[in-house]
Amino acid sequence: MECISLLGNQGPLTPVWVPDETHEAIRDLVRAREVANDGLRKARQHLQSFLLRHGRIYAGRAPWTRVHSRWLAIQSFEHPAQNIVLAEYIQAIEDAAVRLDRLTKQVAEAMASWSMGPVVEAYQAMRGVALITAVTFVVEIGDVRRFDSAPQLMAYLGLVPSESSTGDRVRRGGITKAGNVRARRVLIEGAWTYRFPARVSREIEARLDGLPRSVREIAWKAQIRLCARYRKLVMAGKTKTVAVTAIAREMAAFLWAIGQEVAPAKTA
Template sequence: MWVPDEAHEAVRDLVRARERAHDALKKARQQLQSFLLRHGRIYPGRTPWTRTHFRWLAAQSFTHPAHHIVLAEYIQAIEDAAVREDRLTKQVAEVTVSWAMAPVVEAYQAMRGIAFIAAVTFVVEIGDIRRFETAPQLMAYLGLVPSESSTGERVKRGGITKAGNRRARRVLIEGAWTYRYPARVSQAIQARLDGLPRSVREIAWKAQIRLCARYRRLITTGKLKTVAVAAIAREMAAFLWAIGQEVSPTAQA
């Protein structure tokens, strides 16, 4: 049984606080969108929450003064939530630099679909991945293996069990959607690869080649996108486990 030390718990609390701030921002945006839809206001632009979008919001006019107050309050709530999320994101980045698990966080970012916040969230929730002797153990812990029900000699497989840590599982599910596109090393990924061990870079590229191809193959055979993504997330866990065998926490862990 792995027990996190005081430093790990502290970083985990900070990361979860940032997650709650992110959720609050999403909720504030949803509330504004619901208000606008009730009044038949639909943003004509392509990308929401940009400066152009906020200028469009500020230009909205209503007959009753109360509606202007509501709009202003919703916009202010979004701006406040965005500032808080940004502040906490920066604090997570600052704290992680001197954290014992920093090398692991950096290494995980070699994977497509695992940028900084996803990597640090996975690490604070899972801990030292070397505590899992095999990749299948990690997959089962994350609830990414198919459920099974048996009737006599017949065994029927269902959806994933969704057991274990939901935050770590969500990170992989969200990251798995990026494998819908062909394998390539984007500028963002290339920047994250700089300074990482060659073995880590090779594992990450092998993951891209395999998982992008597997997603296409699953979709071609008629699998639902959500089913394909769950399968990709399961294999992502295996590749993260492999990367975790190549790097170690710093001495103060």
Template sequence: MLLPDKESITVAYAIDTGEVESFGKIGTTKTEIDRLCKRLKSKSARVRVVYEAGPCGYSLYRHLIDRGFDCMVCAPSLIPKKPGERVKTDRRDAVKLVRSLRAGDLSAVYVPGVEDEAFRDLARAWASTRDDLRQARQRLKSFLLAHDVRYTGRADWSEAHRRWLSSYSFANTWQQLAFEEHRRTIDDRLAQCLRLETALREAVVNWRFYPVVLALQAMRGVQFVTAIGMVSELGDLSRFTHPRQLMAWLGVTPSEHSSGNRRRQGSITKTGNSYARKLLVEAAWSYRHGARVARQIQVRHEGLPKAIIDRAWDAQLRLCQRYRKLVARGKNANIAVVAVARELAGFIWDIARLAMDLALPHDVQSA
């Protein structure tokens, strides 16, 4: 019924089985929204509200829920669309939402709690800063390569590499200034990363999904960065009643176009959360090698229940074998890893469920 944007909200409504009518546009202030709520309640005792998920977040959803409305945030990419439809306006979209809601054709978006969303914002800020740091380092490397300045060792930002960078200087004053600015950008991003990581490690202990973050780190390829990113994006995994639902939400299930007796499957759908899918696939690459419990994993196992450690070991045995079988059948390594990532999502779902059921103590420290 609502189509919110930055400056206005387009409204359409229908009473019972009557015709869909356009209400027009209103402002985005709470006063104008409350006035709309009163007018809608005067038309019917029970009001259902729906609007598209967008850049304005979930404040409107929470405001309507507080006012006693039955509200749903729907996924814009899953709204039915006619193939020949070429005219798009806010009014048409609002009317279409009402008709789709009546027909039951809309898919709801998971709305996190206020605390969960705040923690996710902090985790996303950390992820964005890490990306900025990576790009800043790449810019400096490109700058040095353009001027044929080469480091003889391994340019992996180790202590020796950073010491060489700090001692190098250009003969030209302008080039030296540009070089120093590139270095300062890296130092600033690195300090920002450390601040955010420290804040996350302090905050996660008081988060309700802290047991899940700890339990996921028992798995191979899932360290603190991956566990924090996955859980903050996924939220409450209990909303997935079956691991296949989580696989579909992550977009790692194969697409399909079947008709009659012919079944055709294509590449993965890549729907849902792209950042969580990226972390999942990165974790899946670690299962290319044989199953073993490295020293780093042993440290992360300390204080965890045996049931979670055993399930993580089952995942290693299963996924490492799965990768070898797929490669032996001639599958490309990238395709094999995505298949492993799909099954890894199932183990993540199971271990997260175990962690919440066992209620891990908060005195267990994350590695």
């Protein structure tokens, strides 16, 4: 991948990042997995809607667990056609889950030979940034070193407040939502994990193994700050969604900092 600077009549224009063929291929794979994930979600919605229409409501704690699967297995209807519908919906969910799992494994395997693999691993030091979140961020944004500063990256992601100013009056609104939708979405999803107190879980501890000390320190600093900031924003009267969006914005800044510490691997 490379950045190309264009020259115009008014001087140098904004550099344009051009992904290489491998980057585009990995991005296609990640987006295919996203489609599979959407397919699983829709298949589950179809089954839930069917059961709800017939008054079959699962009373358990969480759906799509082993207990929920056993509950689905004992459901039956008087008319044979409805039993066929139930079986088809369940089969559709199982097929979608197999496809999603297959593509997830393909994404994980592709990281071993990809130049951006070390960057993906480093990003996973962050809380709320597991493999899929990290690789999605990388395939959509590329090398964050192309941004001169963290605020520039946050603006590119559309996570900064919009502004409507007239004269001396400055009015700020919601986030601009400019830039890449997928990268912004995964950051906001990951930001929800900062609702809980800072701690290094076993999963995160395993992901920290082998990473540079500087990356581990940035990730822990992010946990301390963002967990406290979420509580502060909520206590100040901000809605949870507004607080989470603010956390996602700062997550981008910490990812930018990690991206300065770990360079992509050199390719032959």
